[in-house]
Amino acid sequence: MGTVHEFRVQRGANDLLARIRAAANREQLALVQALILDHGLSADEFSANDFRDRLPADLPHGLLGAAVRGLAASRAITNTGRTVPSTSPDTHGHRIAVYRLTAAQAETAA
Template sequence: MVRKLTPAERLATADKDLLLEEFADQSSWDQFLVEQAVFHFGQRHDEWSCNDLRDVLPELGHGFLGAAINALRSGGIIAHTNQTVPSTQANTHAHRIAVWRLTDKGRTIAAQRAACGQQGRAA
């Protein structure tokens, strides 16, 4: 049986121009796309919450947001800042949600991906 890649491994090896066939090979490609979106958002913002992400994700991605956050957290890519903010989602009645940031591991993966992207453009 083939071992499933961790979120860190998927992010470290993901090519920015994935083919549709590669997405089809993913057992949960919707979650994979949302993980990529969260990681990308985290590279551009010091701290964020799901409120921020819901504003930029298509409606389909909202259902995968919690799973993507948990996968990235358990993979050591993002970490809780020990801060919370009220949810802006109407059905949550403003309950508190976590504020997140990239970890050192997440920033290292981002730097490696950026370096690979620059090498590809130079070639």
């Protein structure tokens, strides 16, 4: 069972992601999610490093993370438990999650 602090941190993160999703238009979110899923079909595992350079330059800040978390919440992708250093200059090399398509998503796309 998590602590009250952990619950509040998670709730705050979820609220932030909801605001990011609301600020982005549906086409932007769909584009990013399609790009993630498309990349996942050609890679066993992936992180944002693998497709960040294919994202539109005018993408709202935080939308990539919101798209990934949305796909993970819907069980289209799953976190492998591994992390890699981010290659984005804005993140100063902090660690980011590595994902893979879920079996159900891969079967649907095949």
